[in-house]
Amino acid sequence: MALTASSETQARLLDLQKLDTALHQLAHRSRTLPECAAVTALQEDAERIKAAVVETSGHLEDARLELGRAESDVELVEKRIARDAERLQSSSSVKDIQGLEHELASLRTRLGDLEEIELAIMERIELLERAATGARETLEAHTARRTVAEEALAAALAEIDRERADLDAQRSALVAELPADLVALYEKQRERYGTGASHLRARVSSASGVTLTGSDLEMVRRASPDEVILCPDSNAILVRTAESGL
Missing domain, CATH: 1.10.287.1490 (Helix Hairpins)
Structure with a gap:
């Protein structure tokens, strides 16, 4: 069964990713x-x-x-x-x-x-x-x-x-404040690929910096708003917002 979460809840993963990015940058700063x-x-x-x-x-x-x-x-x-x-x-x-x-x-x-x-x-x-x-x-x-x-x-x-x-x-x-299963998937993808959540903005995945292809965009459009889907390029959770350009 596909994992689901409201669009608003999924969007909060972007805040989580910002925090993790900031923590990663701090770790790098401490070493350099x-x-x-x-x-x-x-x-x-x-x-x-x-x-x-x-x-x-x-x-x-x-x-x-x-x-x-x-x-x-x-x-x-x-x-x-x-x-x-x-x-x-x-x-x-x-x-x-x-x-x-x-x-x-x-x-x-x-x-x-x-x-x-x-x-x-x-x-x-x-x-x-x-x-x-x-x-x-x-x-x-x-x-x-x-x-x-x-x-x-x-x-x-x-x-x-x-x-x-x-x-x-x-x-x-x-x-x-986030669903445990959504956080678990986020952590899993972040551990494997370095990024847990990617913002789809103007059809570009923030995690990969790549514009989604026509077929990938079609797949994203067919998915319901509350379905949790992965970015085909970065494998991070693909967060769709009003800025996604869908």
Whole structure:
């Protein structure tokens, strides 16, 4: 048995379709918000900036360890110089004195080399500290921008949620007023084909944008006004009104 509903009731399906179209557009908006793209870009940049912070911090730590080893070497040589100098002062053996003086000369040369190495490391540490500070400041500034962008995204999504809640409420109220079997057919066609109701206006189906052929128009004309029929092109429920041009 063919499904029937008054012309006025069928026309209300167009309002339902408008609500569903608006809900679909909201879903698309939520996925394509410029705020979303901005946050995604900042998230990708964050990984690169964090990696730079880790890398510069690692180089700085390595340099500090290297400086610690150099300082230990300097301290060791200084102790040996002090020990040999003390022995030199108390020695009376010409041979021992010559040996100590030779060793002291070698140690002082070694100390000079180590102090140059130590100075070079300290200069490198100074550069690395500036680089590490710059990397951290860059990360902090980026984090602040990311926070602002995430807040903007949250606000945009909250606005979409409010709009969606309003549309959902309107939709629920409308569905409650329509015959269950008519709504079931509408939902079935919308699920399968993307559109549940199509307005026939000036012989053109709004869902497909196609003008009905002569044979299709004849089929529509033969159908009683309360018979629920489907659009031959879009398979949505074809809603006929005074604008249909029949």
